Amino acid sequence: MTPRSFLLSPELAGYVRASSDPVDPVMAELIRETAEMAERGEASSTMQIAPEQGVLMRLLTRALGARRAIEIGTFTGFSALCIAEGLPEDGSLLCLDRSEEWTAVARRYWERAGVADRIELRLGDALATLRGLPAEETFDLAFVDADKTGYPAYVEELHPRLTGNGVVLLDNTLRSGRVLDPEDESDRALAGLNAALAADPRWETVLLPLADGLTLLRKR
């Protein structure tokens, strides 16, 4: 499997994975099916988070004791599966995506993994869905992995919805290193957001050089 981190050689990426918990068999099959979809030109397997990021997110979900989580950008469902497996049985994950086709794959694997009853999927524009949620709907954990130019708005919308020790995870915050020299709108959006978050006293912020960059935000 190709490393998702531009910072690691294939050998080191393999070592990182071998030194972390493995993904479980249902997750491994989902990774395989997504790669096959990519080979047929039906998806891009690089949209899926790296396995080592998935096992970190499952660990974090458990360690935070998160009960209510939200994901913005679900695709074929791997990251959602990792979060859902970290939730307690009565926990819940709200997934937002606009692709019926990709999330149909996700639904199959959530069923197979026995976590479908913890996950609610809402199709449509994620920002509109988020803005339409009742004000009292709050989250212990949020994962953002959709359109990169939308991240600043997602972060703003999530701030008042986070519970006391709530954490937001932002994916792709290094953009394969292009945040240093942005080449497109998405790179510029992330470079601008990284700078704004580092200076924002409302958030405690850490950018981890894991996979393509994973930023952790805790509401102060």
Ligand SMILES: C[S@@+](CC[C@H](N)C(=O)[O-])C[C@H]1O[C@@H](n2cnc3c(N)ncnc32)[C@H](O)[C@@H]1O
């Ligand atoms: C990078 S993929 C998510 C990958 C997923 N987290 C995983 O690990 O498999 C981005 C997803 O965001 C969705 N998306 C992009 N822009 C969106 C928007 N404005 N509203 C809803 N979904 C959006 C796409 O349909 C796609 O499935």
